[in-house]
Amino acid sequence: MLTDATGSTGGLTIPTQYRGNRLATMEATYADGSNAGPVNWSPYQEVNVSFTFSPDYSGNGLLLTSDFLNALRNNAQASLVFHFWSGATVTYRVIKNAGAVTGTVV
Incomplete structure (x- = not known):
């Protein structure tokens, strides 16, 4: 379960309740179907790497890195x-607006 979050392009931590589940990957796209993020040749971003995102299971968070957000x-x-x-x-x-980032659950 993820919740809404606000932050900056320096990094966004999404409050997350994993409930024993483990993250496999993240798929990132724009409304036009093009790929989003630093791995722009695929919609799938690698988990636990410094330039995309990583789960914090013990801290109940999911970090979107500055590299991902700035891309x-x-x-x-x-x-x-x-x-x-x-x-x-x-x-x-x-949604990134200059240096601000807003995240919402769909």
């Missing part, structure tokens, strides 16, 4: 689909 288009909504090893998915929307 997003300004004022364009990015749709993030988090895929868990259980097969569950959660969709989350992120």
